[in-house]
Amino acid sequence: MKKVISLALAMCMILAMAVPAMATNLTDPSAASTTGANTTLTGTIAATKINVTVPATVAFTLDPTITASTVTDQIIAPSNIEIKNDSVVPVYAKVTAVAVTGGVTLVTDTASLATDKAAMLSFKETGEVTDFTTAADWMTTSVSTSAPYALNATDGRIEAGNTMTMQICGQSQQGWQAGDTFTVTPTVVVSVTK
């Protein structure tokens, strides 16, 4: 019985929908178009705003006297280094420039650490860097706008409303004295396209 009622209701709806179409057939469409007012729909595309918070300063301590069995053994850094995307679209975060002071040379393989103050340093999403074997994991001063340093495996993509937690990894081996300081300044740039 319920099925029957449903069918009846459905038929009523179809009929009700059909009524205006039948009524239209009773008038002259061309007459309606000449006397009716034109309606202009003006659409405005809202600006796509980038709204992102990034760290411009990152402090950490490196202890070259410790044997680096893992990528974080020598590094002590704050755990709360984040890039937050408050935009309504995903963004891509990358490093387009790296400046260093204190006589540091950034290298991308462990063999190059035999030079004084040579250091392997990475600044990527937490968990991205797992060992010292992948050269692309490590920052160099040769990164640029055309050859940027990606912050994760998806070109630094951060979904709208999400936060990327960053991690510093690395090691150095020789040429240091206690109390030496150096700075590594990566310039983080975000975009709405890769």
Add this chain to the structure above:
Amino acid sequence: MKHAKEEKRTKPVLLVLLLLLVALVAGGGAALAAHLGGGSGGLVYEDNAVIGSAGGDVDVAAMQEMVDRGMITMSINATPMMSLSNRAAGVNWLIENPEGQSTKLIRVEVIREDTGDKIYETGVLRPGTYVTDTQPDVELAAGQYPCTAYFYSYDIETEEFLGKAGASITLYVTE
């Protein structure tokens, strides 16, 4: 008579207590002397020694504070536009120093990616202010201009430079 008996019993007890007290004082004094000045073997201990692990304490909280202080919030139109036929209307940059960034001043430089030329520069923006509909600092023909807008942040009290970050944008200039 009863009183004299009690006195006889109490005397040895008092003597023992007195001896214990003397022993305690002597032991405590020796320990104090060993701790402050010298041990039983005659070594002289450092008066200025500080309890703890020297050089092993890294101030992570201070590092976190430095990171927090250096955070920059960038807010800008990713696709600003300008019409040459209505140049006076300017570019809808929508460059903002949000109110939540209350401890920082910012200023912005827009750099063309193909030439490295600076095409626009704002003055310093206080928190809770924005700039838009202003003209670029150079003449531009119709076209698309991929640019990087560099945000420079400064301490609102001291105007000390805190850091720099960028946002890639594309400026559209139409006829």
